[in-house]
Amino acid sequence: MSATVSIGRPVRRREDERMLAGRSEFLDDIRREGMLHMAFVRSPxxxxxxxxxxxxxxSAADIAGRAFPGRVDPPPGLKVADAPHPVLAGDEVRYVGQPVAVVVGETRALAEDAAERVEVDYEVLTPVVDSRAGSELARWEQRAGDVAGAFAAAAHVVRTDHVIPRLVATPLETRGALAELADGRLTVWSSSQSAHRPRAQLAQILGVSEGILRVIVPDVGGAFGSKGTLPIETPLVALAAVELKRPVKWVEDRRENFLSAPQGRGQRASVELALDAEGRILALRGRILADLGAYLLPSTAIPPHTTAMLLSGCYDIPCVEVIVTGARTNKVPTGPYRGAGRPEATYLIETTIDAAARQLGIDALDLRRRNLVRSFPYKTALGWTYDSGDFSRCLDTALELLGPQVKTTRFARTSRFARSASPVPAWTAVPDAPERRAPVSWASAPPRVDRREALVGVGVALCVERSGGLFEHATVRREGDGFVVAVGSTPTGQGHHTLFAQIAASRLGVDPSRVTVRTGDTDAIADGVGSFASRSTVMGGSAVAAAADDLAAGGPGDAKFSSDQVFASGAYVAVVEVNRSTGHVRVRRLIAVDDAGRIVNPLLAEGQVIGGAVQGLGGALSEEQVHDEDGQPLSSLLDYALLTAAEIPEFSTAFVESPSPFNPLGLKGVAEGGTIGAPAAVANALANALGGIRIDPPFTAEKVWRALR
Incomplete structure (x- = not known):
């Protein structure tokens, strides 16, 4: 029995009614009889x-032999040092906020008071704050083709250098855990992006069998990658529940979240392109230096590896040489943050493409079109295989949405304004004189902007997003006149219960209202992986479809679905306005076209695109975690400038469907597309407005004001 009436429909989120009515249950809403509260003494x-x-x-001596550092399993070819994060600091601390000791109290306030009374004797040492001075924690290299020969034969060589700042995920709900021992089993409630992975990590750290552990993930108020790995505090919560024989809860406050939760991004990079006389890219060279922080969490080294693997973007580049170095600094470790290496890769290649167009005097869109991948499946020189796509159609659709006002962005090479700090020139122009500005071609009248006060720029960026991979498990059972779906993918606000109900209903030929979805409990389903890397629809949705098919065919309704990763893509266009007097940058319009394969729920998909794009705009325009020379983090919500509704531009969105051949529904990921494409489009639009001058994000008014002068 099969039907497709539920696939492709913009069904409203079923979760919203419960949450808006106050019937949701987040971690800190949970109370257990006799519960103690845990607080941490953190390094200043x-x-x-x-x-x-x-x-x-x-302190560390008290838990020796009872709690071990989490295991680090890097991707193939990525070499990492033996530097896992200790559960508690031993003889030294390596970043502000590192847990040194633990206390408990009958209330949270009493626990925090007890933490303030703990005395720690420190001998302060000189920290490493700049990644260029740090020792090596990770390294990855990839070479393909005759890179040296391609650069020697090139008609043009273009180089760009970049600094991408650290970002704080700042989910609405901070991290936390609650543990309780009962009847020989330890139940741990965790605000997390999965249930089964934390169970496995917890078992490894505590040296116990997974069978005695149950992990439950209640409602989660956002994660964005920062809850993808088990917090180092959680094993101590669990250990205390066992030792003290009472439930124990820990929920971090916002200050702790800024100090101790894994942060994102934090890379320096240089990218070189070798091009022939016609603008064909012959080779790419990339050097990436990632600030990994003080220790390796299980996923710390993954984002820079992803940056490297996607550095060729949407382009057919036959020869590559990319080297990634992960540096140790005295900062909180980094980890995945929405996009997790993809925004960095897109930013690096797309701003370099624009710089190349400027240097060669070629239209930026034409240069892209000359080098696009057009035949699929396509194996990149860096080693990943793009399963399907239509990059040209994404670009054309974005330009159609842009409308007749602006059709192309052209850059003229003007050698008298060039300056070079290296053998490879970096071209800039003085923006105040109109004849020196990079001209914008207008198919009709430009927007009504006071040219004496404002500069307007248009920027384009193409992007590729990897998603899926590994496996996911689902079951579908009949209960009364309805069906119950259990799946290992755990929602953190995306609307999975609505989505999975749609998929199951489409395969069973029933209305989605007859389908109940259960997630986030290791006792409800035997195995699972979780929600990260835009994999939930691809892997969880495919597992649900397979389990529903199994039930409809007379089977038990069980499936474990596995596949290679799939690759979504997109084209983004930004229109920005720069105030000459103040340097303030306003994104007036953002166009987002995403190819996420088959779209199950357009309403949810569009919400993910817009939400991701707003996060991407925050990273481009205003967000940055700053440290002083002593390694003290200087940012808090008092000055960490998250965007508000007042800064949100006009959005235009569309979807291009290139179904993946790797799963039965042709699905790809969409949750991170906006975060990946928007920053690069804004960067290129800003450079267009400034006549070719590039600055590093965030594009604050002060930075732009100084660049204008």
Missing amino acids: HAYAKVRAVRGALW
């Missing part, structure tokens, strides 16, 4: 020897 220093700890429940 970026780097110091720990001489003594007095007055705590536990």
Whole structure:
């Protein structure tokens, strides 16, 4: 029995009614009888020897042999140092906010008071804050083709250098855990992006069998990658529940979240392109230096590896040489943050493409079209295989949405305004004189903008997003006159219950209202992976479809679906306005065209695109975690400038469907497309407005004002 009436419909989220009515249950809503509260004593220093700890429940010596550092399993070919994050600091601390000791109290306030009374003797050392001075924690290299020969034969060589700042995920709900021992089993409630992966990590850290552990993920108020790996605090919550024989809860406050939750981005990079006289890209060279922080969490080294693997973007580049170095600094470790290496790769290649167009005097759109991948499947020189796509159609659709006002963005090479700090020139222009500005071609009248006060720029960026991979497990059972779906993909606000109900209903030929979805409980389903890397629809949705098909065919309704990763793509266009007097940058319009294969729910998909794009705009325009020379983080919500509704531009969205051959529904990921494409489009639009001058994000008014002068 099969029907497709539910696939492709813009069904409203079923989760919203419950949450808006106050019937949701987040981690800190959960109360257990006799519950204690845990608080952590955290290092005030970026780097110091720990001489003594007095007055705590536990320090590192107290848990020796009972809690071990989390295992780091890097992707193939990525070499990592032996530097896992300790559960508690031992003889030294390596970043501000690192847990040194733990206390408990009958209330959260009493636990925090007890933490303030703990005495720790430190011998302060000189920290490493600049990644260029850090020791090596990770390294990855890839070479293909005759790169040296291609550069030697090139008619043009273009180089760009970049600094991408650290970002804080700042989910609405901070991290936390609650543990309770009952009847020989330990139940852990966790605000997390999965249930089964935290169970496996917790079992490894505590040295116990997964069978005695149950992990439950209640409603989660956002994650964006920062809850993808088990917090180092959680094993201590679990251990305390076992030792004290009472439930124990820990929920971090916002200050702790800024200090101790994994942060994102934080890369320096240079990209070189070798091009022939016609603008065909012959080779790419990339050097990426990632600030990994003080230790390796299980996923710390993955984002820079992803940046490297996607550095060729949407382009057919036959020869590559890319080297990634992960540096150790005295900062909180980095990890995946929405996009997790993809926004960085897109930013690097797309701003370099624009710089090449400027240097060669070629229209930026034409240069892209000359080099696009057009035949699929396509194996990149860096080693990943794009399963399907239509990059040219995405670009054309974005330009159609842009309308007749602006059809192309042209850059003229003007050698008298060039300056070079290296053998490869970096072209800039003085923006104040109109004849020196990079001209914008208008098919009709331009927007009504006071040219004496405002500069207007248009920028384009193409992007590729990897998603899926590994496996996911689902079951579908009959209950009364309805069906119950259990799946390992765990929602953190995306609308999975609506989505999975649609998929199951389409395969069973029933209305989605007859389908109930259960997630986030290791006792409800035997195995699973979780929600990250835009994989939930691809992997979880495919598993649900397979389980529903199995039930409809008379089977038990079980499936474990696995496949290679799939590759979504997109084209983004930004229109920005720069105030000459203040340097303030306003994104007036953002156009987002995403190819996420078959779209199950256009309403949810569009919400993911817009939400991701707003996060991407925040990283481009205003967000940055800053450290001083002593390694002290200087940002908090007092000055970490998250965007508000007042800064949201006019949006235009569309979808191009190139179904993936790797799963039965032709699905790809969409949740991170906006975060990936928007920053590069804004960067190129800003450079267009400034006549070719490039600055590093965030594009604050002060930076732009100084660049204008």
